Amino acid sequence: MIKLSEYIAAIDGENHTPALDPDEILISGAYVSDMLSDVMGSAKPEQVWITIMKHLNVIAVASMTGIPAIIFAKGHAPDAAVCDKALEESICLISSKHETFDLAGTLYKLLGK
Amino acid sequence: MRVSAVVRSEVMPEYRFVAEGFEDAVRKFEEQKPEAEVKTQFVIPEKDFNTAGKGSSELKNLLKRLGVDSVVLRRIAVASYEAEINVAAHSKGGIMYSTVYDDLIHVRFEDEGPGIANIEQAMTPGYSTADDLVRELGFGAGLGLPNIKKNSDAMRLVSAAGSCTKLEFLIYFAKIS
Numbered sequence: 001m002i003k004l005s006e007y008i009a010a011i012d013g014e015n016h017t018p019a020l021d022p023d024e025i026l027i028s029g030a031y032v033s034d035m036l037s038d039v040m041g042s043a044k045p046e047q048v049w050i051t052i053m054k055h056l057n058v059i060a061v062a063s064m065t066g067i068p069a070i071i072f073a074k075g076h077a078p079d080a081a082v083c084d085k086a087l088e089e090s091i092c093l094i095s096s097k098h099e100t101f102d103l104a105g106t107l108y109k110l111l112g113k
Numbered sequence: 114m115r116v117s118a119v120v121r122s123e124v125m126p127e128y129r130f131v132a133e134g135f136e137d138a139v140r141k142f143e144e145q146k147p148e149a150e151v152k153t154q155f156v157i158p159e160k161d162f163n164t165a166g167k168g169s170s171e172l173k174n175l176l177k178r179l180g181v182d183s184v185v186l187r188r189i190a191v192a193s194y195e196a197e198i199n200v201a202a203h204s205k206g207g208i209m210y211s212t213v214y215d216d217l218i219h220v221r222f223e224d225e226g227p228g229i230a231n232i233e234q235a236m237t238p239g240y241s242t243a244d245d246l247v248r249e250l251g252f253g254a255g256l257g258l259p260n261i262k263k264n265s266d267a268m269r270l271v272s273a274a275g276s277c278t279k280l281e282f283l284i285y286f287a288k289i290s
Contacts, residue, residue, distance in 0.1 A: 034251050035251055035252075035254040035256070036198075036250070036251040036252050036254070037195065037252065037254045037255075037256035037257050037260055038254055038256060040191045040194070040195065040256075040260055041191075041256050041259070041260045041263065045183075045187070053250075053251045055250060056162075056163055057162055057163075057166065057198075057250055057251070057252075058251075060166040060169075060170065060194060061194070063170065063173075063190075064166075064169060064170075064173070064187070064190035064191050064193075064194045065187065065190075065191060066183070066187050
């Protein structure tokens, strides 16, 4: 497990939900998918979700699945309504300019896998 | 042994599933119909993907307050959210009815059609009839019904082309010993 803040630093991430402290969120891995039902079927709590989807339903999916943070790849940034909803659900939203492959690889390395 | 089959009844095709070990508990529940602790009801409008999910979200909060275990809570939330999205994506709208009992939750969805032409196909992972709008949102992977089944202790789906669809599932709060 590592702190989400360590991962954010490693991927030059931007926190779109600054009210949530990434120092307090522990993560054990990631699930990478843009299909929402696939995420609900297979992602586990304590995993971040790496995706390029950034509409409102993404927050609902993360909330139902128990995902603590979403990492938006390739510079995709969520709009204000999505950020507000995420705050309500205590889900941390991070965007990074890096591509999905690199985002997953960086976390893999950080976790010492 | 897991019990699941599409039953061709005289009325409407029906898919039933009861998870291993829950056969007696489910039969007892269906026979005795215990008294409900809490009942809620939500309207799910057609193709409204912002409203769809509200029912599951409220249900999740309610059960969290009641102290339901987080692993069980997640299963209930996922099954219920998938079902809400199904109603919004595939029907002319419907209603979600949740009934909380002492030891389990029963969630039922009834929509206004147009029904499922082939239930067996609909239950197959990867099979989807979702339109472009639904797919653009990232739904339509053909995993909704399989996910509901996977997370339920019992599930029943009744539908036919040109009819309403009824879907219900039971999830127990604790493992049956």
